[in-house]
Each structure stands twice: as C-alpha cells, then as structure tokens.
Amino acid sequence: xxxxxxxxxxxxxxxxxxxxxxxxDTTLIVFILTGELLLAVSVSGIExxxxxxxxxxxxxxxxxINFGRxxxxxxxxxxxxxxGAGKSTLAELATDYLKKKGLQxxxxxxxxxxxxxxxxxxSRIERxxxxxxxxxxASMLEHNNVIVVAALISPYEETRQQVRELCRNFVEVYVDxxxxxCEDRDPKKLYQRARAGEIQHFTGIDDPYEPPPQPxxxxxxxGMSVDQSFEEIRRTIDKLLTV
Amino acid sequence: xxxxxxxxxxxxxxxxxxxxxxxxDTTLIVFILTGELLLAVSVSGIExxxxxxxxxxxxxxxxxINFGRxxxxxxxxxxxxxxGAGKSTLAELATDYLKKKGLQxxxxxxxxxxxxxxxxxxSRIERxxxxxxxxxxASMLEHNNVIVVAALISPYEETRQQVRELCRNFVEVYVDxxxxxCEDRDPKKLYQRARAGEIQHFTGIDDPYEPPPQPxxxxxxxGMSVDQSFEEIRRTIDKLLTV
Numbered sequence: 207x208x209x210x211x212x213x214x215x216x217x218x219x220x221x222x223x224x225x226x227x228x229x230x231d232t233t234l235i236v237f238i239l240t241g242e243l244l245l246a247v248s249v250s251g252i253e254x255x256x257x258x259x260x261x262x263x264x265x266x267x268x269x270x271i272n273f274g275r276x277x278x279x280x281x282x283x284x285x286x287x288x289x290g291a292g293k294s295t296l297a298e299l300a301t302d303y304l305k306k307k308g309l310q311x312x313x314x315x316x317x318x319x320x321x322x323x324x325x326x327x328x329s330r331i332e333r334x335x336x337x338x339x340x341x342x343x344a345s346m347l348e349h350n351n352v353i354v355v356a357a358l359i360s361p362y363e364e365t366r367q368q369v370r371e372l373c374r375n376f377v378e379v380y381v382d383x384x385x386x387x388c389e390d391r392d393p394k395k396l397y398q399r400a401r402a403g404e405i406q407h408f409t410g411i412d413d414p415y416e417p418p419p420q421p422x423x424x425x426x427x428x429g430m431s432v433d434q435s436f437e438e439i440r441r442t443i444d445k446l447l448t449v
Numbered sequence: 450x451x452x453x454x455x456x457x458x459x460x461x462x463x464x465x466x467x468x469x470x471x472x473x474d475t476t477l478i479v480f481i482l483t484g485e486l487l488l489a490v491s492v493s494g495i496e497x498x499x500x501x502x503x504x505x506x507x508x509x510x511x512x513x514i515n516f517g518r519x520x521x522x523x524x525x526x527x528x529x530x531x532x533g534a535g536k537s538t539l540a541e542l543a544t545d546y547l548k549k550k551g552l553q554x555x556x557x558x559x560x561x562x563x564x565x566x567x568x569x570x571x572s573r574i575e576r577x578x579x580x581x582x583x584x585x586x587a588s589m590l591e592h593n594n595v596i597v598v599a600a601l602i603s604p605y606e607e608t609r610q611q612v613r614e615l616c617r618n619f620v621e622v623y624v625d626x627x628x629x630x631c632e633d634r635d636p637k638k639l640y641q642r643a644r645a646g647e648i649q650h651f652t653g654i655d656d657p658y659e660p661p662p663q664p665x666x667x668x669x670x671x672g673m674s675v676d677q678s679f680e681e682i683r684r685t686i687d688k689l690l691t692v
Contacts, residue, residue, distance in 0.1 A: 216517020224507055231503055232475060235495045239488060249492075252478045260474055264467055274459020312593050322585060323578065335566065342565060343586055350555050350595045 229254055278309070281446055282344045282373045283439075285357040286366060286418060287381030288410050289396055290388035292427040292435065296381060297357040299436050303443060304353055312347050314340055316358035328407035334365050341369030348373055361409045363416040377446065379439060380421035385410045387428050472497055521552070524689050525587045525616045526682075528600040529609060529661060530624030531653050532639055533631035535670040535678065539624060540600035542679050546686060547596055555590050557583055559601035571650035577608050584612030591616055604652045606659040620689065622682060623664035628653045630671050 229250045237246035283300055285293040294315060301313040319340055320326050326336045337360045344354040360366050370376040388410065389397040400408035407413045423442050427435045472493045480489035526543055528536040540556060547554040562583055563569050569579045580603045587597040603609050613619040631653065632640040643651035650656045666685050670678045 211519045211521060213517035213519060219516065220511055223511070224504075227503055227507060228500060231499050232492075232496060235492050235499065236479060239491055239495075240483075245482060248482055249475070249478050252482075253475060256474050256478065257471060260470055261467075264470060268463055268466070273462065274456035276454045276456060278454065310593055312589065319585075323582065339566065339582065342562075343589060346555065346586060347590065347593060347595075350553055350590060350593070352590075352593045352595070 225254065225257070228257075276448070278447055279375050280348045280351050280353050281375035281377055282348050282354045282356060283377050283379060283443070284344070284360070284366070284369065285355075285379045285381055286360045286421075287383060288385060288388045288415055289359060289408075290391045290393055291381040291383035292425075292432075293357040293359075293381050295432060296379070296425065296427075296436055296439060297355050299432070300439055300443065301355045303440060304355070307447070309353055310351065311353045311355060314344060314354060314356040314358075316340060316356075316360075319343075328405075328413070330362070330407075330413075333407075334362065337362075337365045338368060341365075341372050344369070345372040345374075348375065359409050359415070361413065361415045363418065366418065375446075377423065377442065378418055378421040379423040379425060379442075380418045381425050381427065382417070383427045468497065468500070471500075519691070521690055522618050523591045523594050523596050524618035524620055525591050525597045525599065525612075526620050526622060526686070527587070527603070527609070527612065528598075528622045528624055529603045529664075530626060531628060531631045531658055532602060532651075533634045533636055534624040534626035535668075535675075536600040536602075536624050538675060539622070539668065539670075539679055539682060540598050542675070543682055543686065544598045546683060547598070550690070552596055553594065554596045554598060557587060557597060557599040557601075559583060559599075559603070562586075571648075571656070573605070573656075576650075577605065580605075580608045581611060584608075584615050587612070588615040588617075591618065602652050602658070604656065604658045606661065609661065618689075620666065620685065621661055621664040622666040622668060622685075623661045624668050624670065625660070626670045 232253055233246045233250040236249045237243060240246070283297075285297050287293050294317075297313060297315070301311050304311040316336070320336065326332055337358060340356060340358060344356050347354050360369070366378065370378070392398060396405060396408065397411065399405045400411040409415050423438055425435050425438060475496055476489045476493040479492045480486060483489070526540075528540050530536050537558060537560075540558070544554055544556040559579070563579065569575055580601055583599060583601055587599050590597050603612070609621065613621070635641060639648060639651065640654065642648045643654040652658050666681055668678050668681060
C-alpha cells in the first residue's frame, strides 16, 4: 500500500483548465442562441469573476454544514478467551468486515506473533510480557489511525486492564465458550497434549483463565453458527463507526 | 487523531447545490445584460446539460494526466550508532520535517520503549530481541502506511539485517560519531558509569559496535552543527518522497 497525493500545482492547473472549458461552454451557448459575439464575451467575462467568488462562498458555507460528515475514531477490538474458543475465526470475520469498508485495519494474532519471537514462554511473567507487548503494538497502531483486531488468550484481568489503559478506544470482546466445548473442539490437539502433561502452563488446564467482569461484548459460540456469533460483534463495529 | 469521511450523499447534495447556484449565476448574468428572460432560461437549460457532460469528460481526461501526481511508499528511517552519537536529536528533526509535510509519522526511541518494558537486559540475546521487537513494530506500522523514524543503538549487523528484511523500505542512517567524541559528550553520564563498572554490557566500552558496511546514509556529527549533520538526511527524505 502507499500514500497517494496530488500536488497543489496539479489542483491549480486543473482548476484553471476547468474554468477555461466551462466558460468556453457558456460563451458558445450564448453565441449560438443569440449570434452576438460581444454579448457572449461579456457574459463570459462576468461569469469568470462571479463564479470564482460564488465557488469560494459555496465552499465556506458547506464547511458549516455537517450533513454527511463522519469522524471515525480508530479502536482496538480485543478478543479474549480460552484456546479453541473461536477468537481467531471471529477476529478474521471482523477484519474482513472492516477492510470491505475501505478502512485501514491490522489483525494481530497472539500465536503468529509468538512464532516470530519463539522464545516467549507461558509462565505468568512471560505471558504478561507477551500480552503487554502486543498491547503496546496495538496502541501504537491505533494512535496512528489504524484499526486493530487482536486475538489473544490474554488470561489475566490485570494485564488486560493495563492494555486497556495503553489504548484510547479499547473494546474487549469476551469469547465465552465453556472449557468442555473448547476441549472437545481441540483444533490443534493442544488440550490433548496438555492433559498428557506434554505442555505446561496451559490455560484452562493447569493455568487459570480470569473471565472479564465487564467486557464491551460477550459472545457465545456453543451451539451457534459462526454468523450468529458474529452478529453482535458486527453491531458493535457498526456503532463504533457511526459515532 | 481520527479518520474523517464524507458520505456519498453529502457529495451528491453538494454537487446539486453548486449546480443550482452556478446556473442561477449564469441566468442572472444573461438576464441583466439582455433583459430577455426566455434567452436567460434557455442558456441555463443548455448549460446544465452541457456542463454535466463537460465536467465528466474533464475528470476522465485529467485521470490520464500524471502531472502533479505523487505516490509515496512509506519507509523506515533507522538511526544506528553509539550512545551519545546524536541519533535521537537527528531522529527528532527528521520526524518534525516529515510531520510538517502532513505525513503520518511515528517516532520510535529504543530507550523510551525500554522504559515501557523495563525487564529488557543488555546481553547480546536481550539486545537482539529488543531490536527485533522494535523492528517488528516498525515494519507493522510501515505496512499500515505510517512512516517510521527509529533511533536505536542496534549494535549488531546481523540483527539490523533481520530488521531490514522485515521492512519493505528500510533506510539505514549510520550516525558515525567516534567513541571519544560520544564519551566526551556523555549527555546521560552513562559512559562515566560504564567506565566505573556500574553498567555492564555498554556498547563501545565492554560490548562491541559493528558499523554498518553499507548504510543508505552515513552522517558525521563531529565538529558540525546539527543543521549541517541533518542536511544529508533531509536530502534523502526529499528523494524518498519524490519517487
């Protein structure tokens, strides 16, 4: 992607070009209807001056009219929940939904960022640092007008609060899927390995998950289609975009 | 900051509003000059149709003209050099210079990011991770159309190469100030403390600095004013913006 600009000189030259053809149009109309060249030229002369003034005042007046104006504050949509709860799937849908509206969006996936920094562990301290780093990244993007959709287990309430404070507009989406359901789905066979003792500090098994007491959105996925689960998230996004 | 949008309805209504006043202007000019209402109304009628077509073809033609068009690829301006070399001062100037042009810029300062994550050490491994994390943050911003100005000692060539690969448009600025000069300046009294053995792993004292073999820009600061040092950076930025 890139930033596209039109220089001031282009705007000036284009404006002159338009005024030239527009006035030529007027001159021709008057000349064809009356056959009087002097009248046609007089009309054009007055038109150039009056249209320039009129355009200026028209622009100034419209500056005072708020009809059709929208200001969108960027935000951080933060999906939290157990492994296998459906965070990444819903985050993917949210990202697509926002991209289709032509907005600048960045999806952050906890697992993918771990792949880039493979030495991040799963102890409380290491988890904390990981979540705070992703939170810092999210806030930095948000401060630069990028909407962020982040999906991380982020099991500790205290750490999520810290991330909330880093961001300007933090929207917590709690993907509330019961442990049994997550363990049943087990898309990456991680619960199996955690139960077998192959993985330590696994959230829900031998590490706690602290549910958010007051999430902005609480989504259930058990016995629901993906579209049904996404519905409330979509409504929340629409609200964020219309404010 | 926020994203500002104008809806399509606003543009449609504003266009109609302009055509109404513009045509009223033409009608009045013709009527005042000739006193003939029928002629004035005829001119207006023809004008509405012809101006709409003319405007459309004028826009389509200008779409084919490249005069005054600029496409800016975002980039990462990465300042590397010893502590006290002048990285932050020059990075600050570069950031201001870019902001004045109305561009979206984020300054990243290695020391400030360390303050947010106070547990980052100065061993080779810890330095490496720190530089790569900031590099990842920089690349993520760059991918979202934000220009990044980063100032980090980043002493190891290998790590800088890794960051270069993460970014699309990596511009390395080597602030080449001799160790003696940096130690003499010692703005934060860090060299003093490193010599006294109070700080370990201090770049230039008991930790190496590997100068970049082929930096995009090499800046000297010894015996030069800040403005003189900034001159080549300014030229490089201008080049990046005109491509």
